[in-house]
Amino acid sequence: MSRTFVSRRAARFTESVIREMTRLADRHGAINLAQGFPDFPAPRELKEAACRAIEADLNQYAITWGSKNLRHALAAKYAHLGADPETMIVVTCGATEAMIAALMATLNPGDEVIIFEPFYENYGPDAILSGARPKFVKLIPPSNGADWTIDDTALRRAFTSRTRAVILNTPNNPTGKVFAREELALIAALCRKYDALAITDEVYEHILYDGAEHVSIATLPGMAERTITISALSKTFSVTGWRLGYSLAPPRITNAIRKVHDFLTVGAPHPLQEAAAEILARGGSFTNRLSAEYAERRDAFFEGLVAANLAPAARPRGAYYVMVDITGFGRRTDTECARWMVEDVGVAAVPGRSFYQNPRDGRRFLRFCFCKKLETLREATRRLQTAMLRVRPVKAGSRA
């Protein structure tokens, strides 16, 4: 029999369901609320800065760990994390590369890494690529409109002497949860007790609602030396295709991430780095506008879901996703429901199982993203409302 020429590692990965839903949305002309990319323009100032950088012929590699201007702009932005531009920052190809480079730089085969469920779908494969063993800890789903919460007992039980890191994402995809200071304090205490790293994905740090406070775990006592903070321009500046992310970490860890990053991608696009540096150096009024605009989208979409008789699990306090509980809905599983929505209703969402290790745990949910123009969101909720008039609710207890 001939070889498959597919590694055991790659053979373990399934295709990204989110990208599959995007393809189905294109095929059926559905509104794509599956993949988290905006359908509105990026800020004009940023695009103009990028045009200037290209005109200035910045066409060759930047310094592999990031152009000096961008690292200095990031150091000023993250002064509260004590970020030194020369020793603590790596500019990467999106937060995606920052995460895999961070894991490869810090974990050894067999190390355990704790991941909260539901999780952003890259974290499981990232752990596998780095040779580590993911250990999943479920957030408790909300009841009566409250928020997703940490199961303290399960989290304490998950930490052992084999734990090398915990991956955290706040504000959270897919739940919209913003981890509270007390929750982060518990995670921090366990990291200190078991001498583990916190690797924190904060790509939605500026997308917050209802006065929610974003706390970086690196600012908690004793955490600066054991935290890798990851973020990106992708979400804050609505430029997911520019592939600009970064990690902030103590010098010894940064040095290891730089080496992995160099061999993975050499560097992020040079002219776009210069454009980002220019805009970041101008300061932060932009981020207030961002939250206000997203709050309007969140409200319009959330009210639209409720009017359609759909049941959002919780009102998102950050990021731009909402999990909808489909228990009591006329379809049996999340995948059947998502397929019906994309084919017959004209709206693409992601089956909840994509965010869980065991598909059964996610099958009561669909995830919608609302990083779209208000008119797109209104048309999506109009379609959902019309479709839901045709759906007969299922009595409690009758689901398989």
Ligand SMILES: Cc1ncc(COP(=O)(O)O)c(C=O)c1O
């Ligand atoms: C939690 C989270 N982290 C990382 C990413 C990817 O970020 P980037 O496009 O900067 O690689 C996403 C994209 O949806 C995300 O939701």
